[in-house]
Amino acid sequence: MTVHTGRHFLQIPGPTNIPDRVLRAMDMPGLDHRGPEFAEIGFAVLSGMQRMFKTKQPVIIFPSSGTGAWEAAIVNTLQPGDKVLMCETGQFAVLWRGIADKFKLDVEFIPGDWRHGADLEQIEARLSADKAHKIKAVCVVHNETSTGCVTRPLDVRNIMDRLTHPALLMVDTISGLGSMEYEHDAWGVDVSVAGSQKGLMLPPGLGFNAVSEKALAVAKANPGLRSYWEWEDVMAFNKVGTFPYTPAINLLFGLREAIKMLEEEGMENVFTRHKRHSEATRAAMKVWGLETQCQEQGAHSPALTGVRMPEGHDSDHFRKVVLENFDMSLGTGLNKVKGKLFRIGHIGHFNDLMLMGTLSGVEMGLDLAKVPHRSGGVVAAMDVLKRREQAAVPKAAVA
Incomplete structure (x- = not known):
């Protein structure tokens, strides 16, 4: 040994690595998650995550890994048979595609060599050929953690806008958020997916979806089944600073402190x-x-x-x-x-x-x-x- x-x-x-300040912040006794003290934390982290994503739109926080946030993005906006365009940039793009397959989406997967970001020329070609607009979502990984290659979401949005393609733009920024520039609103992202255990300096256990007005409208009209991942249910409770189920209270204490540390540094x-x-x-x-x-x-x-x-x-x-x-x-x-x-x-x-x-x-x-x-x-x-x-x-x- x-x-x-x-x-x-x-x-x-x-x-x-988890900062000592975050560890100390999480070292708290149990708390009534329906009480006014918790509501202060709830409002603080919800507004703080809007600043992290650079969005005025809702940010939904789930007690989950990033994988849960991937699933939430899919089940709220899509249903079996819907066509999606995804790009093979590495293992995490492959895993996201695997979830799409399990939900019986029609996945068009642009192959890649795992040494580059998403193939923008191929994205443009596939969207340009989709005259009937059967592709309902374009899904890319912002910072591919398995390879160290970046895809710029704004480049993808510019292609979609140039072609006036109505698909949703979904971006996995699980290892990008908090470690590199990210602008949900300015870049025209419809669903952003993130997790707590990367640039946000927390243990695993929180998943995030930032959602555009367009994504919310699509979700509202989507008859597909979901329960735990339902955005509308979470947002309704968020109005009073709480959640529809027992949240990861101590992780939220840590999240509040982590946001504070990031903003103190600038x-x-x-x-x-x-x-x-x-x-x-x-x-x-x-x-x-x-x-x-x-x-x-x-x-x-x-x-x-x-x-x-x-x-x-x-x-x-x-x-x-x-x-x-x-x-x-x-x-x-x-x-x-x-x-x-x-x-x-x-x-x-x-x-x-x-x-x-x-x-x-x-x-x-x-x-x-x-x-x-x-x-x-x-x-x-x-x-x-x-x-x-x-x-x-x-x-x-x-x-």
Whole structure:
């Protein structure tokens, strides 16, 4: 048995590190979820999540994982036989498609290589060919957590508007929200899907749907069966600050604190921090001589980096070496890329020194696992971070 001292390094892209302030906020006794004290929390998190999504529209909060929020998006707006357009950008796009299949939707799935965002040309071609407007929804993953590739929802919305196609735009931003720019209203998203355990810095257990007026109208006219996921029921109770069932009370305490922390830092600063850590990580990889999983220029995720292993080397063996020697968890490769890549999470409650510790563990692990690489990646990442720090120091202080 290996004995480790100090804190475990959790560097997967979700669940992410939980701030002590959030843990303390959740450390509360039971509370009457029909009483006035809870209503204060209810109103606070509902309005706070509107600010996170940048929407004036309702945000529905479910006691669920992001998978539940995926299902809620589908069952409120669609019914068996409806045609939807989805894009294979990675494992989470595949899983969302799996839910659509179980609800007997007619899925048109644009294939992808898991190294790029959604194929915008194919989206435009499929929508352009759909003269009868049989496609009822276009579903894309904003930040594909299995690969580290980004699809910009506004690009998809612009295509839909240019073609005047009436389909709903549904976006999975489960690992995007709170870690990179997201604008539900300005980008014309109809249903946004998110979860608590990524950029929002909480444990798993809360799922979110932000919904447009158009999506609400479609849901109201939809005769499809649903109960737990029914938007209308939740929104009716939300008017008095509560929920139609027992909510995840302590997670909502934590959510209130997490929103407060993000807004204290300033959302633009949060997004800049994530971009800087992504840039530093990729600088290290370039020196190591390792490939990023994402191969699309400008589509690298600020939240995580997928790292390809050299031919003949297994990423799960490498992750095992790192875990056993340095008590650090790195994300595994999923499905098609299992054993071929590992993922470095630089998302959520994270700072420069945590990144340097992470990259040091990776570089030492590459040595121990005998993975071919060049040394010096950590120094390259440090140089990226120092450029930012030096720019922030007043000239008089340098002298």
